[in-house]
Amino acid sequence: MYQASEKRYDSMTYYGSGSSGLKLPVVSLGLWHNFGDNADYENMKALCFTAFDHGITHFDLANNYGPPYGSAERNFGKILKEELGGYRDELLISTKAGYDMWAGPYGDGGSRKYLLASLDQSLKRLGLEYVDIFYHHRMDPETPLEETMWALNQAVKSGKALYVGLSNYNGKTLAKAAEILKDLKCPFIINQNRYSIFDRTIEYNGLKKTAYELQKGIIAFSPLEQGLLTDRYLNGIPEDSRIKKDGRYIQETALTKERLLQIKKLNALASERGQSLAQMALAWVLRDGIVTSVLVGASKPQQILDNLEAVKNTGFSKEELDLIDQISTGSSL
Numbered sequence: 001m002y003q004a005s006e007k008r009y010d011s012m013t014y015y016g017s018g019s020s021g022l023k024l025p026v027v028s029l030g031l032w033h034n035f036g037d038n039a040d041y042e043n044m045k046a047l048c049f050t051a052f053d054h055g056i057t058h059f060d061l062a063n064n065y066g067p068p069y070g071s072a073e074r075n076f077g078k079i080l081k082e083e084l085g086g087y088r089d090e091l092l093i094s095t096k097a098g099y100d101m102w103a104g105p106y107g108d109g110g111s112r113k114y115l116l117a118s119l120d121q122s123l124k125r126l127g128l129e130y131v132d133i134f135y136h137h138r139m140d141p142e143t144p145l146e147e148t149m150w151a152l153n154q155a156v157k158s159g160k161a162l163y164v165g166l167s168n169y170n171g172k173t174l175a176k177a178a179e180i181l182k183d184l185k186c187p188f189i190i191n192q193n194r195y196s197i198f199d200r201t202i203e204y205n206g207l208k209k210t211a212y213e214l215q216k217g218i219i220a221f222s223p224l225e226q227g228l229l230t231d232r233y234l235n236g237i238p239e240d241s242r243i244k245k246d247g248r249y250i251q252e253t254a255l256t257k258e259r260l261l262q263i264k265k266l267n268a269l270a271s272e273r274g275q276s277l278a279q280m281a282l283a284w285v286l287r288d289g290i291v292t293s294v295l296v297g298a299s300k301p302q303q304i305l306d307n308l309e310a311v312k313n314t315g316f317s318k319e320e321l322d323l324i325d326q327i328s329t330g331s332s333l
Contacts, residue, residue, distance in 0.1 A: 002045075002083040005053040012055025013311055015292045017217030020189040022132075022163060024092065026286060026311050028058035029304070030221060030295040035075050036066035043299075048079055050301035052087070054308055060192075060219075060295055061126075062096035062137060063118045069101055073125035081127050091132075095122045096167055096192075098137025110140030110148035119155055134161035135192060138168045149177055153186040165219075167192040171206020178214050188216065190292065195220035197229060197266065197284055197328050208290060217292035220285050224296070228254065228263060229281035258330060265327045269320065275313060282310035284324065 014023040029051045035044055048059070065072035073095065084091065097118035100108040108114060119134055134155050136148055152164040164186060166177055174191060181188040191211050193202045199222070202208040211218050224230055233255055263277070270280035285294050296307045316324075 002049055004049075004087060008053050008055050010055075011308075015217075015289075017163075017189045017292050018211070019215035020163070020187065020217070022092075022189055024058050024190075024217070024219065024293040025056050026293055027056055027282070027308055028060055028092075028219060028293045028295050029056050030060045030297045031072045031076060032060075032062070032065050032221075033297045034299050035061075035072035036068065037071045037075070038067060039075075041075065041078075044075055045079055045083060046301050047298055047304065048076075048084065050304050052084070052091075054305070056304070056308075057090060058092040058094070058293065060094050060221075061122075062099075062135075063101045063122050064099055070121070070125055073122055077126040077128070088128075093126070093128065093131050094133035094135065094165070095119075095126070095131050096135035096137040097122070098135075098140065098167070110136055110138075110143035110145075110151075112147055112151040112154070115148065115151040116154060119160055123160060130160050130162060132161070133163045133165050133190065135165040135167045139170070139173055145173070145176055146180055149180040149184065149186070152188070153181065153184040156186055163187045163189045165190040165192060169193070169207065171202075171208075171210035174207060174210050174216075175214070178216065190217040190219055192219045192221060192295075194222045195285055195291065196223050196225045197281055197324060198225045198262075200328075212290050218290060219293045219295055220291050221295040223282050223285045223294045224278055225281075226254075228259065229266070230278040231267060231276060233260065234264060234267060262327050262330070266324065269323060269327075273313065273320070275310070276306065278307060279310035279313075282307060283314040284316065286311070286314045287316050287321070 013026045015026060016023050059076065061073050061076060063070065097115050098110060101118055106113050134152065136152060140148065155161040156164060166174060169177065169191060178188060191207060193207055195202050208218065267277040270277045273280055282294050285291050298304045
């Protein structure tokens with residue numbers, strides 16, 4: 001039976017999620033990749049143990065993480081039952097619903113029927129009575145926003161979630177949703193959105209500014225841009241890389257000559273800072289204190305340890321920030 005390190009809280013930093021009382025580790029573990037049925041179960045355990053032993057208390061899932069759909073929750077639920085269950089009250093477990101999960105008209109979107117049915121399924125796969133955070137995974141223009149927010153509120157009122165979050169929303173829709181949830185007295189505390197040096201969408205669509213103004217947390221996924229903001233592709237595309245092994249989310253066409261030149265320039269700057277490119281990319285996301293936590297995925301325990309080094313230096317000079325902006329926009333190429 002796994003026993004957690006007694007020093008697990010010695011070096012991790014925890015930030016409050018917006019104005020709520022819930023604290024998240026500055027680095028969280030995402031189970032989007034490497035926890036499906038095509039992955040090695042012993043490695044899954046090693047990833048979870050390494051994370052928790054170093055203060056990563058937050059494990060992030062969704063109903064359709066896998067493959068196949070549901071398998072990440074089921075595999076993590078097995079780890080909880082066999083190894084981590086005794087630490088449940090030290091863990092922050094989140095899941096989501098919003099994208100396609102099962103066939104037919106009730107298997108995705110934002111309807112009350114889909115969200116609450118999906119949450120029940122997730123809890124069964126996880127072997128839990130409740131999750132700490134339940135997210136709506138995407139905006140759904142076909143469902144009234146009020147209906148979706150009422151469903152999230154019902155998840156809390158029924159005791160199946162402690163807090164709720166929104167994922168992949170823009171600033172305008174976030175503001176409307178937050179007002180509805182405020183009237184319902186529903187504990188909405190966090191937004192999950194893609195954010196990286198190469199993807200500034202939340203800066204352009206108002207999400208980052210609105211979340212800050214409303215005192216809601218932000219947790220950033222894909223901060224390493226599917227591995228592009230690492231040293232993996234500096235000298236070509238490795239055969240065991242995500243591009244080669246899984247072309248669903250990133251393809252070889254993403255690594256253009258211009259992009260590779262950007263990566264090399266950013267890597268040089270990271271070296272000057274005494275960081276790896278991945279560490280600098282994570283630090284950049286955390287640079288201004290608005291983002292509560294960064295979600296990292298990992299295929300090896302050492303990757304988690306390497307990423308944790310990023311929190312040791314999240315300060316940037318104006319010159320460094322300006323240079324990163326110039327490189328990422330292509331104006332310095």
